[in-house]
Amino acid sequence: MGNVLAFCEFSGQQLRSSALSNLAFARLAAQAHGGEVVALLIGAGAAAAGPEAAKYAPKVVVVDDGGLAHYLAETYAPIVAEVAKAQGATLIAATATSTGKDLAPRVAALLDAGMASDVAKLEGKDTFMRPILAGNAYSTVQVTTPIIVVTPRQSEFEAAAPLAAPGTVASAAAGAVNALGAEFVRLDAQKSDRPDLSDAKVVVSGGRGMKNGENFKVLEQLADLLGAAMGASRAATDAGMVPADWQVGQTGKIVAPNLYFAVAISGAIQHLAGMKGSKTIVAINKNKDEPIFQVADYGIVAEWEKAVPELIAEIKKLKATR
Amino acid sequence: MKILVPVKRVPDPTQKAKIKDGHIDLTGASWIVNTFDEYAIETALRLVENGADNTRTAGAEIVVVSLGPDEAAKELRTCLAMGADRAIHVVCSDAEIDALVVVKVLQSIIAAEKPDVVIMGKQAVDGDANQVGQMLAAKLGWPQATFAASIELSADKQALTVGREVDGGVEYKKVPLKSVVTVDLRIVGARAVVNGVTPASHNYSGEGARLPSLKGIMAAKKKPMAQQKLADHGAQPTPMIKELSVVLPPPRAAGQIVADIPTLVKKLADEAKVL
Numbered sequence: 001m002g003n004v005l006a007f008c009e010f011s012g013q014q015l016r017s018s019a020l021s022n023l024a025f026a027r028l029a030a031q032a033h034g035g036e037v038v039a040l041l042i043g044a045g046a047a048a049a050g051p052e053a054a055k056y057a058p059k060v061v062v063v064d065d066g067g068l069a070h071y072l073a074e075t076y077a078p079i080v081a082e083v084a085k086a087q088g089a090t091l092i093a094a095t096a097t098s099t100g101k102d103l104a105p106r107v108a109a110l111l112d113a114g115m116a117s118d119v120a121k122l123e124g125k126d127t128f129m130r131p132i133l134a135g136n137a138y139s140t141v142q143v144t145t146p147i148i149v150v151t152p153r154q155s156e157f158e159a160a161a162p163l164a165a166p167g168t169v170a171s172a173a174a175g176a177v178n179a180l181g182a183e184f185v186r187l188d189a190q191k192s193d194r195p196d197l198s199d200a201k202v203v204v205s206g207g208r209g210m211k212n213g214e215n216f217k218v219l220e221q222l223a224d225l226l227g228a229a230m231g232a233s234r235a236a237t238d239a240g241m242v243p244a245d246w247q248v249g250q251t252g253k254i255v256a257p258n259l260y261f262a263v264a265i266s267g268a269i270q271h272l273a274g275m276k277g278s279k280t281i282v283a284i285n286k287n288k289d290e291p292i293f294q295v296a297d298y299g300i301v302a303e304w305e306k307a308v309p310e311l312i313a314e315i316k317k318l319k320a321t322r
Numbered sequence: 323m324k325i326l327v328p329v330k331r332v333p334d335p336t337q338k339a340k341i342k343d344g345h346i347d348l349t350g351a352s353w354i355v356n357t358f359d360e361y362a363i364e365t366a367l368r369l370v371e372n373g374a375d376n377t378r379t380a381g382a383e384i385v386v387v388s389l390g391p392d393e394a395a396k397e398l399r400t401c402l403a404m405g406a407d408r409a410i411h412v413v414c415s416d417a418e419i420d421a422l423v424v425v426k427v428l429q430s431i432i433a434a435e436k437p438d439v440v441i442m443g444k445q446a447v448d449g450d451a452n453q454v455g456q457m458l459a460a461k462l463g464w465p466q467a468t469f470a471a472s473i474e475l476s477a478d479k480q481a482l483t484v485g486r487e488v489d490g491g492v493e494y495k496k497v498p499l500k501s502v503v504t505v506d507l508r509i510v511g512a513r514a515v516v517n518g519v520t521p522a523s524h525n526y527s528g529e530g531a532r533l534p535s536l537k538g539i540m541a542a543k544k545k546p547m548a549q550q551k552l553a554d555h556g557a558q559p560t561p562m563i564k565e566l567s568v569v570l571p572p573p574r575a576a577g578q579i580v581a582d583i584p585t586l587v588k589k590l591a592d593e594a595k596v597l
Contacts (some may be wrong), residue, residue: 105456
């Protein structure tokens with residue numbers, strides 16, 4: 001018997017989509033642990049998102065403190081560990097976002113907890129399936145410590161549905177906030193009106209063959225026509241054609257949209273690791289021997305310069321008939 | 323500045339994964355220094371050298387540490403040939419360790435070595451776990467800067483400003499020395515590491531970590547490599563995380579090459595029903 005503590009990221013009064021996936025994982029884990037889900041919101045202004053979190057979790061704990069204006073692993077990890085103890089948690093979950101990946105191992109060490117990263121499936125209360133070797137194999141691991149820390153993958157768990165009746169919200173004190181000398185300096189945000197790459201229904205990605213950043217404009221037209229997020233291969237981000245946080249792959253974002261366009265991408269293992277969970281994959285490449293065609297559901301062997309504008313025109317035609 | 327760089331030997335990721343008796347078959351595998359750890363060595367070197375004339379800052383020292391079987395000495399020699407000064411090899415089998423054991427050993431080594439900063443890869447490319455750096459920082463009570471794409475050493479040489487690749491942009495975080503930094507791919511960019519010594523006009527190749535030179539390989543043979551055991555650091559060979567089984571993912575069903583764009587759009591709309 002133990003509860004499951006779900007660290008939830010939020011923005012203003014809303015939970016982030018990553019938090020809803022985490023709560024879905026947490027429900028499965030709570031069943032296995034014979035306890036209940038406790039959602040944890042930390043940060044200056046966290047109280048504002050408490051009511052929204054209570055729609056999805058029977059119990060919400062909010063730690064709202066002026067000293068927590070910016071996320072820092074140093075200040076957040078001790079709070080997560082303390083709340084976990086106070087709530088009798090035997091499993092702590094944080095989605096494998098850049099924040100979750102930074103925070104969760106630090107929490108695990110504070111609790112001498114074993115950790116399973118990037119979990120794709122819960123197989124039992126202490127047993128998890130997770131990709132290894134850049135997604136070329138799946139390992140089932142058993143974590144035998146009394147408390148377990150897990151980072152579930154957002155792409156593997158559908159957003160939790162609201163509860164029939166909302167849960168309760170309690171607040172907890174932050175205690176002594178000590179950043180150990182670390183400071184948040186600034187965030188250079190990539191501003192975009194497009195959906196988040198991590199939970200977009202459609203993703204349009206370009207690779208080395210796009211040649212330069214200017215050429216991505218035509219892909220952005222396609223993306224905007226479909227309400228899609230933009231992505232890229234490591235070759236394109238390393239060459240500075242597009243921002244680094246567009247990178248899809250083993251070391252970038254892991255995506256699993258309904259529809260994924262890979263344009264002028266060869267399909268290196270590293271890239272495939274980030275997108276082969278997509279439901280439908282379309283590859284456009286002038287070289288029919290590229291490995292991308294082995295994972296694509298539909299392949300077009302053509303130069304993107306010709307194929308993409310034609311694709312845009314054809315989709316516009318289709319939309320006009322509906 | 324004294325920098326400690328923990329490294330892991332991993333099977334070359336370009337080899338095809340094979341399964342034997344429910345686990346990855348590593349018979350005959352070739353091994354390399356984990357790519358991210360190689361980048362950590364490169365980062366450490368760039369922090370303590372003048373990149374323009376290849377001279378080293380006086381008093382700088384880079385110590386590499388690895389936990390692994392006897393064969394892992396080869397990967398440690400590679401790190402020494404790149405330019406690290408000395409190596410510590412904690413000899414153990416891979417089955418005897420997990421992240422918590424590794425952290426316990428590193429914590430003990432750091433207590434003895436007293437480095438100014440620990441720089442390591444953000445994850446190993448075999449297990450892809452991305453845990454040890456953060457766990458180690460927590461155990462030491464040190465701050466952490468994970469997923470570093472850039473590092474700038476402050477003028478007083480007492481702090482690092484680290485550009486971290488996060489969802490939605492780049493976050494800059496300042497940490498004092500006595501901290502743990504884990505590096506991401508772009509840390510090997512042409513000007514990603516700024517140490518106040520290398521001229522601002524100097525561009526590194528940006529193509530990844532440096533290859534050991536012939537001179538470096540010869541020099542590495544004479545550099546010290548200490549051999550230690552888990553027990554020397556109070557660690558037990560009892561991992562708390564057990565791998566029960568490994569499977570290969572089912573292959574995707576074969577796709578089709580479609581003749582033209584109108585056919586593609588029709589299939590996406592009617593067959594896949596995604597438009």
